Amino acid sequence: MNYDVVIGLxxxxxxxxxxxxxxxxxxxxxxxxxxxxxxxxxxxxGTLPVYNKKAIEYAIKLGLATNSKINxxxxxxxxxxxxxxxxxxxxxxxxQTPVADNGHLEIxxxxxxxxxxxxxxxxxxxxxxxxxxxxxxxxINLNRSGTPLLEIVSEPHMSTAKEASSYLKKLHSILVYLxxxxxxxxxxxxxxxxxxxxxxxxxDKYGTRTEVKNVNSFRHVEMCIxxxxxxxxxxxxxxxxVLQQTLLFDVETKATKVLRTKSxxxxxxxxxxxxxxxxxxxxxxxxxxxxxxxxxxxxxxKRFILDYGIPxxxxxxLTAEKELAHYFEAALKNYEGEAKKMSNWIMVELLRYLNxxxxxxxxxxxxxxxxxxxxxxxxxxxxxGKQAKDVxxxxxxxxxxxxxxxxxxxxxQISDEKMxxxxxxxxxxxxxxxxxxxxxxxxxxxxxxVGQVMKETNGQANPSLTSEIIKRLLG
Amino acid sequence: MNIYDSHSALIKKKISSLELTTEALKxxxxxxxxxxxxxxxxLALNQARTADEEISARGPRSWLHGIPYSLKDLFITxxxxxxxxxxxxxxxxxxxxxxxxxxxxxxxxxxxxKVSCDEFGMGSTNENTPFGPVHHPLNPEFVAGGSSGGxxxxxxxxxxxxxxxTDTGGSIRLPANxxxxxxxxxxxxRVSRYGQIAYGSSLDQAGPITHSVLDAxxxxxxxxxKDLLDVTNVANKKMTVVHELEKIKSxxxxxxxxxxxxxxxxxxxxxxxxxxxxALKIFEKEGANLKNxxxxxxxxxxxxxYLIATSEASTNLARYDGIHFGFRDKMSSKNLExxxxxxxxxxxxxxxxxxxxxxTFSLSAGYQDQYFAQACKVRRKIYEDFTTAFFQCDxxxxxxxxxxxxxxxxxxxxxxxxxxxxxxxxxxNLAGLPGLAIPFGHHKGLPTGFQLIGKSFQDEELLKIGxxxxxxxxx
Numbered sequence: 001m002n003y004d005v006v007i008g009l010x011x012x013x014x015x016x017x018x019x020x021x022x023x024x025x026x027x028x029x030x031x032x033x034x035x036x037x038x039x040x041x042x043x044x045x046g047t048l049p050v051y052n053k054k055a056i057e058y059a060i061k062l063g064l065a066t067n068s069k070i071n072x073x074x075x076x077x078x079x080x081x082x083x084x085x086x087x088x089x090x091x092x093x094x095x096q097t098p099v100a101d102n103g104h105l106e107i108x109x110x111x112x113x114x115x116x117x118x119x120x121x122x123x124x125x126x127x128x129x130x131x132x133x134x135x136x137x138x139x140i141n142l143n144r145s146g147t148p149l150l151e152i153v154s155e156p157h158m159s160t161a162k163e164a165s166s167y168l169k170k171l172h173s174i175l176v177y178l179x180x181x182x183x184x185x186x187x188x189x190x191x192x193x194x195x196x197x198x199x200x201x202x203x204d205k206y207g208t209r210t211e212v213k214n215v216n217s218f219r220h221v222e223m224c225i226x227x228x229x230x231x232x233x234x235x236x237x238x239x240x241x242v243l244q245q246t247l248l249f250d251v252e253t254k255a256t257k258v259l260r261t262k263s264x265x266x267x268x269x270x271x272x273x274x275x276x277x278x279x280x281x282x283x284x285x286x287x288x289x290x291x292x293x294x295x296x297x298x299x300x301x302k303r304f305i306l307d308y309g310i311p312x313x314x315x316x317x318l319t320a321e322k323e324l325a326h327y328f329e330a331a332l333k334n335y336e337g338e339a340k341k342m343s344n345w346i347m348v349e350l351l352r353y354l355n356x357x358x359x360x361x362x363x364x365x366x367x368x369x370x371x372x373x374x375x376x377x378x379x380x381x382x383x384x385g386k387q388a389k390d391v392x393x394x395x396x397x398x399x400x401x402x403x404x405x406x407x408x409x410x411x412x413q414i415s416d417e418k419m420x421x422x423x424x425x426x427x428x429x430x431x432x433x434x435x436x437x438x439x440x441x442x443x444x445x446x447x448x449x450v451g452q453v454m455k456e457t458n459g460q461a462n463p464s465l466t467s468e469i470i471k472r473l474l475g
Numbered sequence: 476m477n478i479y480d481s482h483s484a485l486i487k488k489k490i491s492s493l494e495l496t497t498e499a500l501k502x503x504x505x506x507x508x509x510x511x512x513x514x515x516x517x518l519a520l521n522q523a524r525t526a527d528e529e530i531s532a533r534g535p536r537s538w539l540h541g542i543p544y545s546l547k548d549l550f551i552t553x554x555x556x557x558x559x560x561x562x563x564x565x566x567x568x569x570x571x572x573x574x575x576x577x578x579x580x581x582x583x584x585x586x587x588x589k590v591s592c593d594e595f596g597m598g599s600t601n602e603n604t605p606f607g608p609v610h611h612p613l614n615p616e617f618v619a620g621g622s623s624g625g626x627x628x629x630x631x632x633x634x635x636x637x638x639x640x641t642d643t644g645g646s647i648r649l650p651a652n653x654x655x656x657x658x659x660x661x662x663x664x665r666v667s668r669y670g671q672i673a674y675g676s677s678l679d680q681a682g683p684i685t686h687s688v689l690d691a692x693x694x695x696x697x698x699x700x701k702d703l704l705d706v707t708n709v710a711n712k713k714m715t716v717v718h719e720l721e722k723i724k725s726x727x728x729x730x731x732x733x734x735x736x737x738x739x740x741x742x743x744x745x746x747x748x749x750x751x752x753x754a755l756k757i758f759e760k761e762g763a764n765l766k767n768x769x770x771x772x773x774x775x776x777x778x779x780x781y782l783i784a785t786s787e788a789s790t791n792l793a794r795y796d797g798i799h800f801g802f803r804d805k806m807s808s809k810n811l812e813x814x815x816x817x818x819x820x821x822x823x824x825x826x827x828x829x830x831x832x833x834x835t836f837s838l839s840a841g842y843q844d845q846y847f848a849q850a851c852k853v854r855r856k857i858y859e860d861f862t863t864a865f866f867q868c869d870x871x872x873x874x875x876x877x878x879x880x881x882x883x884x885x886x887x888x889x890x891x892x893x894x895x896x897x898x899x900x901x902x903x904n905l906a907g908l909p910g911l912a913i914p915f916g917h918h919k920g921l922p923t924g925f926q927l928i929g930k931s932f933q934d935e936e937l938l939k940i941g942x943x944x945x946x947x948x949x950x
Contacts, residue, residue, distance in 0.1 A: 039571040043794045045559065046551040046573050046670040048705050080790050080838075082815055089793020140798075269838035271847060274676035274787055277706055 003198040003236070005229050006206060007164045008156035009221075010193040011171060012149050013181045014127060015058050021126045021148035022049030022092070029187050033141040041146035043087035048275045055148040058180040059099045059124050060281065060289045062150055065174050065296055066119050068103025070286050076124070076273040084140055085129035093125035093151070095270040099279065105174070106298055107166040108316060117167045118155030124279075125149050150181075156195065156206075161225040165218045168192060169320055173297050177322045185216050192221055196228040198236070207232070208242040212256055215249050224249040227256060300325055308332070308339035317347055324351075324361045330368035337379045345375060349389070353396055365399045366392075374402035381462050387411050415462040420453065420469050423461075427452045428473055438474055446470065476636045477686040478542055478693045485530055485541050492530065492541030495636070496523035496585050499543040503587050503634035508610040508619065510628040512548050513556050514588040519543065522585040529583065538693035538717065540583030545635035547626050548589040549596055550681070551670035552576045555586075559672045560604040560622075561594045563795045563802045563822030573670015574702050575639050575681055582697040587635050590625030594824045595792065596643050596674040598622050599896055600886045601650065603826040608883055612654055613920055617880040620650030626684045627654040637685045637694055641671055643678045644780050645875070645900025648912035648926060651684045652875035655914040655922030657941075658684045659691040662932045663907035664709040667702030673791040675784035676707075678904040688913065688941040692716045695934070716935045720942045727943035729762030734868030737767050739899060743877040746918035751874060754915045754925050754944075758872070761947055768864045768871065772856040776902040777894055779857070781830075782837045782850035783905070789834030795822065858906045861928070870940050871928040874899045875912045879921040899926060909934045911941045915948065 020027060023040035040047045063070045077095035103119035127147035132139050152171060158164045172190055175181035182189045197209035210228060215221050227249075232242050247256040295303075297319045304315040304325075319325045324346075331342055350371065354364060366374075374395065378388050383406055394405045406412055414420060427449060428435060438445045449470045453461050476495065484490040496519050503514055526541035535541060548558050551573035558564045580586065593603040601609040601624025609624035611617035612631035619628040623640030627650035630638050640647040642660035651658025659682045666681045673679060683694035692714075699714040733755075740751050759765055797803035797818025804817035823831070837846040864871060876896055886893040903910040908931055914924040927944075929937030 039569075042799060044551075044569060044571065044800070045557070045564065045567070045672045045794070046549075046569070046668075047571075048669050048707075050704060050706055078790050080793060082793065082796060084796075084798045084811065087794060087799050089796060090790050267840045269790070269835065269840070269843070271786065271790075271838055271843070275673075275707065 001233065002201050003233060004201055004203070005159045006156045006197045006199065006209075007158040007160075007225060008195040008209075009154045009158070009164060009167060010195070011152045011168070012127075012191045012193075013062075013152065013175050014189045015055050015148040015150060015180055016182050016189075017052055017054040017058065017148055019052060019054075020146040021052050021055055021124075022146055025146065027147050028143065031143055033139075034143060036143040037145070041087075042142050043089075049092060049273075051276065051279070052148055055124065056099075056279065056281070057289055058148075058178070059122065059150055060286060061178045061180055061293065062152070062175065063100030063103065063122055064286070064290055064293060065178055066100075066103035066105055066122070066152075066171075068100040068119055068122060070100050070281060071097055072281055072283075073097065074099045074124075074279045074281070076276045076279065077270045078273050079268045079270055081268060083128070084138065085131045085142075085145070087129065087142065087145060091126060091128070092273055092276070094123035096272075098123035099281070105167060105170050107163060107170050108312070110160060110162055112313065115157075115163070117157045117163075120153045120155050123151045123153075125151055156197075161222040161229075164194070164225055165222045168218055168221060170297065173320050173322065177294055177296055179294070188216070191216060194221060194224055194228075196225055196232065197242070198229060198232045207236075208244050210242065210245050210247055210256075212247045212249050213259060220249055220251060223254055224256060227254065231256070304328075308343075310340050310343045314340070314343040314347065318343060321361065327361050327364070327368050331372045333372070334369055335372035335375055337375060341379075342371070342375060345371060345392075349392055365397070366395050370395060370401045377402050377406060381415060381464065382406065382413055383411050384413070384463065410460075412460065413462045414457050414460045415465055417465065417469065420457075420461055420466055421473070423456050424449065424453055424466070424469050424473055427456070428470075435474065446474075449474070476543070476633055478538055478636050478690040479687065481542055481636055482535060482538050482540075482693070485535055488531075492523040492526040492585060493520070495541065496520060496543050496587075499587055499634050499636070502632050503629070508612050508615070508628040508632055509607050510545070510590050510609055510625040510632065510634060511588045512558055512560070512591050512606050512625070515555060515586050516588075518555075519585050519587050522580075522583075526583050526585060535583065537582040537697060539579060539697060541585060542583075542636045543585045543587050543634075544579065545587050545590045545626060545629040545638040546576065547592050547623050547638065547640045549592060549641050549672040549674075550575050550589075550639060551672065552586075552589065555589065557589065557672070558606070559595050560592045560606060561795075561823065561827070562605045563819070564800075565605075565802060567801050571670070574667040574704070575670060575698060577670075578698050578700065579639070579694075587629070590629050590635075590638060592625055592640075592646075593622035594827050595672065595788070596622040596641055596646055596679075597788070597826050597830055598886075599645070599649055599893060600881060600883075601625065602883065602886060603824055605824060610883070611880050611921070613922075616883060617921065618653070618883055618886075620653035620880060622646040622650075623658075623684060624650045627651055627656055627658070630654070630656055630684050630686065637683050637690055639681055639694075640684050641674075641679055641681050642900075642904065642910075643675045643680075643784055644904050645897045647682045647684060648875050648900050648910055649897070651912045652914070652924045652926075653880040653922065655917070655924070656684050656686060656912075657688050657691050657914065658682070658912040659688075659695070659938070660903065660910045661695065661699075661934050662710070662909045662929075663904070664707055665909070665932065665934055666698050667705040667708040669702055669704040669708075673787075675787040676791060677787060678780075678784055680904070688911070688938055688945050689717065689720050691911070692720050692938050692942070695938070710932065714935060716938055719935070720939060723939060723943050723946065725761065725943075725947060727939065728758060728947075730764065731870070731940060732764045732766055732868040733758050733870055733872050734766050734768040734864055735872040736770055739873055743874050744879070747874060747876070747878060747923055750916040750918070750923035751872075751925055755872060757944065757947060761943070766868050768867060770857075770860045770864060770902070772853065772860050773898075773902045775853045776857055776905055777898055779850040779853040780897070780901040780905060781833065781894060782846050783854060785830040785834030786837045786847045786850075787834070789831045789838065792823075792827070792831055795819065797822065854905045857902050861902070861906045861908060865930050869930075870937060873926045873928060875924060875926045876900075879918055879923060903928055907931060909937050911937050913941055913944060
């Protein structure tokens with residue numbers, strides 16, 4: 001490709017505060033329409049907004065967790081536009097001075113190297129209500145109106161779809177680690193607007209960008225970026241110009257469609273919100289929040305690599321979700337072996353089945369302790385690696401422990417030295433021809449003896465012990 | 476009928492609340508000055524009966540207990556139609572109670588009804604309303620002043636002992652001045668704005684229109700409690716000033732320094748000028764020092780005001796879009812945009828539309844720096860002018876208006892001249908200071924008077940000076 005790709009992302013994260021941004025209404029996705037609404041969030045005349053202290057604390061948390069500068073004084077502004085699900089006719093947001101800016105996140109690029117993605121700004125704002133359409137009628141539900149949001153605007157530092165989704169996953173995991181966002185993408189807790197442009201390789205002049213609104217899964221973000229890059233490329237290659245447009249990603253056709261073409265007429269008439277005083281954040285308030293920050297993904301990655309000796313890739317996968325990291329560490333507690341082996345089993349087996357079932361690690365039918373039991377059984381030679389996979393499946397289906405399944409399946413290995421020696425001696429005695437061959441230097445015959453012992457014991461003889469005994473008997 | 480004397484009469488059982496109320500209701504029902512938009516006769520009679528029972532059992536619980544009052548129709552009253560003097564809210568019944576309504580009714584006030592005003596507080600004559608102009612109580616050919624014209628007229632005609640008005644650029648002080656009453660605009664932030672329909676949020680402030688400064692103080696004691704629902708309500712001290720005023724005898728003005736601008740006085744019509752000079756002589760006679768001060772930037776205040784107030788109004792009034800409440804043009808609207816346009820064009824009056832357009836322009840991209848931002852800088856300068864002046868004096872004496880009440884219909888002929896009439900009241904709002912209009916003298920049957928401007932958050936001192944003057948004049 002003769003082009004450089006430039007990607008910037010804007011994320012809207014709904015904060016998991018109990019109440020809305022400017023009033024005491026409970027935040028609920030499941031409540032009956034328009035039951036979580038008061039005079040403030042329905043914009044009755046004469047009402048005024050009051051800050052939600054929890055939301056401010058959450059904003060500071062994210063600012064600190066993304067290495068951003070927390071602004072001691074930030075200002076709320078009104079963004080003016082008419083829309084039925086925006087009852088005030090303006091959104092309270094932060095335009096001139098956001099609560100935090102100049103941060104960054106670390107992601108792994110396509111080669112597995114650490115790459116910094118800049119965060120331009122983190123601003124506090126509010127969600128709108130929801131419109132839906134029923135034939136001729138349009139319906140408005142204001143339950144969501146006034147839900148506190150953080151808008152996180154990245155620098156245009158990403159150049160591939162994979163990088164963009166890595167950034168999103170990292171940001172998502174930080175929000176969930178901090179406990180400030182439920183992170184449910186299908187519920188709209190975490191929404192992403194994608195900005196894409198391309199420019200001739202090496203050029204320092206940005207191309208015209210298009211913005212794809214509300215892409216609601218990591219997978220779709222990747223797909224939509226790939227689609228847009230290809231589309232821009234075709235336009236430029238055929239000598240045409242990319243139009244600055246706002247688009248929607250159609251999941252069915254896997255293509256973007258035009259929502260509106262940007263024009264100079266877009267004017268939100270931002271100005272400072274006169275109903276709110278500037279937001280003042282003190283050094284001690286920041287310190288207080290700092291002291292309560294949990295261990296974040298990056299720190300966890302470093303610790304996993306250092307303490308458990310697992311590769312960076314594994315550490316990244318295992319820390320992507322707070323619960324997954326917790327699972328891994330819980331499983332290691334009663335496990336006596338290499339952590340890498342545990343990491344493999346979780347990443348390759350457990351996650352595969354969970355993904356297939358569309359369920360999460362919290363709902364894993366195999367508890368961390370059970371998985372540790374399975375791996376311990378392998379390491380002690382009780383079962384073979386190959387058998388372990390069958391045991392794993394049965395554990396997954398039944399929820400029983402490894403020991404119970406191994407017993408049930410009659411898989412326990414025979415590690416009785418005397419018994420294996422007797423069987424092996426019998427086989428050696430009955431196959432003098434092969435003994436001669438072995439003694440003449442034909443190593444391949446060795447496998448024949450092991451195989452015979454296995455056949456005699458229905459595969460339950462401990463393989464390494466069997467080899468050892470045969471080797472000794474053949475002298 | 477004033478508060479203080481009625482209160483004494485209630486204590487001494489010389490009169491009952493029901494008698495006061497019945498008397499006031501007679502005048503309110505005649506409505507000869509068109510003061511009322513909505514009468515609340517049944518409520519008033521019930522409240523009066525309850526007040527009488529309570530007073531006979533335990534005595535009055537406040538200065539306002541059993542006292543008839545009216546509310547400008549910009550104050551939200553739960554379950555009672557609140558129109559803002561506009562067609563767009565002609566059928567609006569609020570689902571919640573505002574701060575002022577709540578406080579005065581819990582103090583035991585008897586609500587006579589909702590009184591007229593210029594639509595959304597935009598005007599100086601109370602002619603800008605589809606509910607018809609309010610007449611001057613002393614001469615129906617003249618205006619009562621605005622925007623709180625219904626408030627002033629109801630107090631002057633005796634249908635209420637006091638009324639609550641709002642003041643964005645003089646809307647309490649001007650009608651009080653025209654009608655020969657006391658009008659007090661407290662320091663911005665002293666009285667909660669929660670439940671007061673917004674015009675210019677950074678300028679709006681509620682206050683009483685009364686027969687005396689003492690009465691104004693009686694009201695202030697019940698509306699200065701800290702309200703957590705308005706974050707710009709920064710005062711944390713409830714006013715207790717009536718007992719201090721009661722103690723003031725002659726001599727209080729001795730050695731007070733009263734600042735004034737000779738330039739302002741000279742610019743007034745002769746009849747107003749004479750009254751102002753006479754008032755100043757009384758201050759001098761009482762031993763006050765008079766000091767000619769300079770307020771060089773005040774001449775820009777009208778220009779700054781009409782940018783700031785209209786900018787804020789243009790977004791404050793965005794919620795009146797015909798979707799969630801109020802007037803909607805259902806018949807002929809083709810689509811959403813058409814519904815907005817038709818509802819707002821038909822729902823708002825001419826003056827309101829004019830100011831929304833002006834404010835929208837002032838905030839527009841490419842113009843905001845020239846207009847809105849520039850006006851904010853001027854505002855700062857005006858504040859500094861006052862700060863400097865207050866190093867040299869305790870209060871500033873100024874005209875309220877250059878003329879006595881205007882003739883009905885006059886304002887339509889020269890709108891710029893009409894805007895300029897607010898020259899002396901507007902700077903007080905821009906600087907957020909307390910302003911007190913005090914009646915003094917008459918000219919050809921129309922009242923004259925002056926204004927005292929106080930230091931920020933020293934509302935009590937301003938009321939004391941005003942009361943001291945009144946005591947001297949009334950003897």
